[in-house]
Each structure stands twice: as C-alpha cells, then as structure tokens.
Amino acid sequence: MSLNMAKFPKQLLESPSGFPELTPKEAIAQMWMLDVIRKHFELAGYSPIETPLVERTEVVSAKSEGEIKNQVYGLRLLNPAEDSPSDTKDLALRFDHTVPLARFIAAHYRELSYPFRRYVIGSVFRGERPKEGRYRQFIQADIDAIGDGTLDVLHDAEMVAVINGVFSELALGNFSVRIGNRKVLQGLLESLGAPPEHFSKALGVLDRLEKIGRGEVAQELASLGISKPSAESLLDLLTSSRSTDEVLAALKEEHLNNMFEEGVSELEEVVRGVRALSVPENRFVIDLSIARGLEYYTGTVFETRLSGHEDLGSIASGGRYDDLGSTFAGRNLPGVGISIGVTRLLLRLIKAGLVETDESTIAKVLVTTAEGLEHADDYLKYAAALRAAGIPCEVYLADRPLDKQLAFANKRGFTIAVIAKAPNLKNDTVIIRNLVSGDQQEVSTSDLVSSIKSSA
C-alpha cells in the first residue's frame, strides 16, 4: 500500500494530542511494566476477563457523573452506507473498567462463582482538554474482587499486598500504600456535629487537604457546620504521624458511634491481613485523611505514593464499594478494587529517566551477514537454531559492510553479534561478540546455542 504522507503537514503526522504513542524503546518499557503488573495480579489469584472498548451509551451514561459526564466519547460513522448498522448512535467508548465490570457481572451473574476475582488491563478514554500529564486514552490495570451478598474485608488486605508486589518488583523507588476508611471519617464527622447532608461535601474538603492546606480546610469545614475546635482536633487526628499500631490503639480508645467503630474494626482487620500477607511495615501506613472522591467508596480506601514523585498523586488507588450490581437479582454485590494508571506513570517515569529506555529491540542477538546475502542460508540457519532454543534474534538481511551492521546493532541496543566471515563459513564456526565488553570467542556452529546461552 502507499499512504502518501508527503501530502500531510508535519503536525498531522503526530498522533493526536493526548493519545500517546510509543516508539520501541518506550513500548518495551511499557511491556515490562504491564508484564510485572499482570504477573502479580495472577499470583494473587486474579484471572482476566475481556470487556469491549465500546459499550452502549445507556450503560456508560448510567454512571458518568460530574466531570466525566462531559468526557464520554460516543461513536459515529464517518461515511455511513445504506446498509450500515443503525445502532451507532447508541455506542460509546468506555471511560473506566468498573462500569463494564458491573454490566459484565449482571450479564453473566449465574455463570460466575463468588468471590469472583478478575483483572483487566486495557485502554479507557476521556474527552478532556489535553494537558501535561493528562491523556485522552490511557491504560488502566484493575483488579476487583466481588462477593455475592458479602465480601470479607480481608479481600481489602489482599489489595495492599498486590500493590506491594507490583511496586516492589518495578523497583521505581520507595512507595507506601496509604490505607484509610470512609466509615471512620464519616463517624468522626458525625461525632463532631457535622450535619449528615454535609458529610460528602466534608469528605471532599478533607480529600483536598494536601492540595489546599490545613488552614483552608478548617475554614471550609466551618462553613459545613463543624466548629473551629472540632475541625482542629479532627485535623490533628488525620495528620498525626504515629505508627500503625499507635493509630489503631488511639482509634480503639474512642467509642464515638457505630459507624466509627465499624470503620475502626475494618481498619484493624485490614492491617492484620496485610501483615499476615508479609507486606513490610514500611510499605503501608494508616492515613485517615484519604477520602477518594465523593461517592463510590464506602469503607476501605487506598492511595499509593511514590517517594520523590508525590506530585504525580496516587499511582495505585481504590477501595471498597458496597454494591456493584445494586438490586440486580435481588442481591448485593459488594466489591473492592484497585486501579493502576499505567500510561501516566510510565510516561512520567520515562521523562524522569527512571525506567530503562536504552534498548529498542527485544532480541539481544543480531546475526550479522558479514559475507552478504549470498550466504544467507547459513545465517538464517543460525537464526533458526537460536529461535528454536527460545533465544530471540534478528538476522541483518541486507548487503552492507559488517561495520555498518555493527553500528546498526549498537544503535538498536543489541548486546551480542553473531559473525561468520568466509573462513568461519568454511570451518563451520562462528564468532560470538559481546557488543558491550567487546569480548569475542570463536565456537563451532554446533555450539552456537549453548555458547550464547551461557554468555547471556
């Protein structure tokens, strides 16, 4: 095919802003990140489902609230024909993985067994104005556990262990999972005399503590009916930097109300589970100031901060929701989930030089064609032998001088070159050159695979 790109002004050649595209270096880094995430999702007993990128607008609209309401992409046919499908106006791109999960569970309720654990790693779309660090298409990696009627709070503890597994292996730096509980916050607000109709507003105010500071939060809480001294004591509690056990002990001494006590007992159970799951103490902390938005969450809430990149916000967040499927099938479907915003994290880390992007090839071995394609049969045979042994390799299939081929190898990030010049071809030997150290050895072609295996 011929796509005449010369007709296109340069700016049209770039992907639309907010729709990131990745060169091999970046795509390899993303693949590594996604593989690590998937591995830990699977280790923890989560299995994949696949929901389409496109949902019915009725389904998407049922939960697109606030900002998101204005960001949902619908579909249209650019040039509809007479026999085009007529339902295009009813189709929209998904904006998260939770709404499709709710529809999926409702559609497949009877086929599934509970607790149901699923993961999904895929793109979601939001039609917002693109700006630094905001994307219109981005990959979210989610796990959720869904119960039929009930779901033990220990599932919440497992979320912390998964986050710990993922970010320990990614080794991006120190991180900690902050664990909060909406019931504790709500109980506190109740006991401080905040009128119930202002709870969700107050939670929203608290959620912005880090952004707007303590003074402004106290002021806004006052306007919601919480006296200055009450607000101060609340903020003291929320911002104290005591150890997990000290916080739990302090909370257990208070007996404010049922809501509060329920939340405290959930927090305690989550900490118990997190410890049983061998998550190191420095990887999690109770942070009562976390509220996570206004509506979804009903119990445990999580955020994860990466040291040195606090301005990225939370890199893995989630929490407990009471009911995914509401009155469907006459049953409650409580759940707990987390979501890792892969695209934003990846592109930020690349920019900060925190992930390796020096290599633009997955294969580490380049089979050169030192004597030209006339001898391609030999070179291709080496490649076939390496591949059959599970060693990815590329064959340089063009007639160019060896030094140009080695320059290509260096530019791409190959670390081993297989070289066979005329005498090698004659003697059935090859030279294996380590392109990093410059070391090389001549081996019999029958030892090619084993030599490369041992040099890797």
Add this chain to the structure above:
Amino acid sequence: MSLNMAKFPKQLLESPSGFPELTPKEAIAQMWMLDVIRKHFELAGYSPIETPLVERTEVVSAKSEGEIKNQVYGLRLLNPAEDSPSDTKDLALRFDHTVPLARFIAAHYRELSYPFRRYVIGSVFRGERPKEGRYRQFIQADIDAIGDGTLDVLHDAEMVAVINGVFSELALGNFSVRIGNRKVLQGLLESLGAPPEHFSKALGVLDRLEKIGRGEVAQELASLGISKPSAESLLDLLTSSRSTDEVLAALKEEHLNNMFEEGVSELEEVVRGVRALSVPENRFVIDLSIARGLEYYTGTVFETRLSGHEDLGSIASGGRYDDLGSTFAGRNLPGVGISIGVTRLLLRLIKAGLVETDESTIAKVLVTTAEGLEHADDYLKYAAALRAAGIPCEVYLADRPLDKQLAFANKRGFTIAVIAKAPNLKNDTVIIRNLVSGDQQEVSTSDLVSSIKSSA
C-alpha cells in the same frame, strides 16, 4: 459504586453485538493465544510499538477505500461542555494497524533504524453489520518489516517462518502457508494478452477461484480479454498440485516477460529462505492463485489455511507492498507484513471445541480456610509463601464449610487445594490435595512450597 442494573432490560446487559466479550475461560484461552503469538514475534526479532486506538480522520480517510470507507468510526462527545476539546470531529478509530504504521514511520522516520521490524497486537474497529463470524471490534496481531529504499525478499521468507512458529506451537491442527506472487500472476496475464487496464480486475477474479469455481472464472476472464484456451492454460497452472520444486522448475522454464521472471525469482528466493529457516516442507506450498485483494500488494502474498476449517478462510495473511510512505522524505519505504486475525480465530476455535476452556482461573492452587477466617493469618501466610515462590494462588476468604470451598475449587478449575484443619494448624502441617486424582499428602508448612512445586 452502585450501577443499578435492575433498571436495564436483559438485552442491554449484553455487550453490543459484534463487540465480543470474554468470560475468564475464554479470556484465559485468548491470553494463551496472544502469548504464543507474541513469543514468536519476539523470537523473530520484532519489537513492539504502540500507536493509539484513535487517529486523525485525515489519516484514516487517506487509505479507507472500498467497503472500509463506509465502516470507519469517528468520535463525538456525548455531552460536550464549554471547555471540551474542539478537535473531536477530527478523531476516528483505527480500522487496521497498517495505516497507523505508515503514519508512525513518517512521524519518527529519523529516530528509527532500518530494516525496521515492529509488531503490534491490538484492537481495530469496523462499523459493519454484525453477522456470524464478523466483528466490529477485533484483535489483529501484525508484524511488518520496513526497509529504507530497499528490503530484501528474504524478509518475506521470515514471515512464513513466524507463521509456522505460531501455529506449530498453538497446535490447532494441520496448516499450510500458501505462498503466491503478484508479479508472477501479472506477468502471466500480460503474456496471455490481457489488456493492462484489466489486470487488477483479473487478479480480483482469480482471487475468487475457490469461491466461484473454475468455470465461472474462465468466463469472467474471457470478458476481460483473455481467450478461452489462454484462460484454461492459466487455470491449469494455478490449480496444479505439484510439489514446490516441480512448480519452481516449471516456472523457470517459461520466459514470458520481465515481470514474470522477476516474480519467479522472488518466489525462488522466498522458498530458499523458508527452507534455510527450517520450516518443514508440509507447512508451506506455492499457490499461484492467491492474489489478496486488489491494490496493496506488489510481490509475495501469503495466506494460511487450517485443515478442517477451510471455511474460516485465511487465518494469517499478508504480503509485500512496494511503498509504505510513498514520497515521504523523498524515499521509498518498501515493506512486508502479516496479520493474524485473533478474535475470529479464537471464537471459532472455542465454538469448535478446539481450545481448552475448562478452567476459569489462572491460579491452580486454592488455599482453603477450613477452620474459618478466625485463622486467616495462617492461611494468608501460606498464600504469601506460595506467591513469593512464583506460584499463583487464591485464598478462599469466606466462612463456608470445606466441602463448599472444594465445590468452588472444582467449578473454577483449581487442581490443587491446600487444606489446614485444626490438628494441622496445631502441628504446623498442611494437607495438599490433588483435586484431579484425589490423592493427598500431609506435609510440614515449611515444605508447602517445595511440595506444591514438585506436585505440579
């Protein structure tokens, strides 16, 4: 969150028709297929890039021809706000991976080194009327090699080796890659007196040989200026079932015209490469009747048939195109690529019972909680130890009788249950039960990991 699905009529709970969704069983089968495909793409030296699912309409429209022209999905905002991005009308979903590749190469031309090998595995969209075996969203897995100015025909041979690698490992049954060449066909038509302006129509007619039969093809060729005897001798040649070497020998005896001879020599070189790459003789065949559509391809063309599923059509197809980027940068960018239609193949194989979909869990080990969540600390510790050793497992985190837990394990497809009853908890032992054979053994908790490793 609460998505009140009770409000939705049952038919709205299903994913929109033509947008397939996969339950864990099916998603696990798809993951297996995608992992095998990716592995062989990487073994052959292909590296990933990621282009967005959304492109500018100008880019997509530049190559959407024929049927596809009416099938391109544009975007619209369902509820635009005042500050919504203004370019939504310029955005469309990709309908293949080749157009985005062309744009990508043009945009990143100078950063890349050539020959450039990339793979991409992802969804594409076509707004056609859904029917049996046709999807509006489907996964295509593509590799392409792009040269800067030239690209040796041995790259075409590598495509056959990759297809062989993928489908040998998938083990879906016998398959063979049919290798054709557009130049040979075109040279033949020329020599038979077909007027040049009818070449592409004649290729289209030949492409339908299997569908409409020999008689009708001969008739249609006649209407394009090819005499009956010429058409018959052409069809004899195209449908002869001779061996690869016999076909090549026969073709080399003819010296019809330059176009023909160039094609024959390319075919010969591809066969040479395929053999050097150790592809077994029964996995490929020269099939001169393959034309692959009307426009894109200019040399080698491939199709792949799965025995017993010929009606599926080609499961992996592609070919050589002369110029991906046309006059961009004043250079030709010739390429060769193949595409595997994953979704269609997967769903067909599932329907035919050809892929294993008995298990709806990736983890094979279920840690039961025989003595209830009161003892969750112990059970979670077993799970943490297994996961740390790389063994995926789920903990049954609900207070239910052991027999119900084992029924859950069987329904889901777990093959090993870890059971610790009161005496086990006391003695620091666990029972490892093989759920398939029913065998079980009691081991010390310190031997849990090694025992499960050796029993797997």
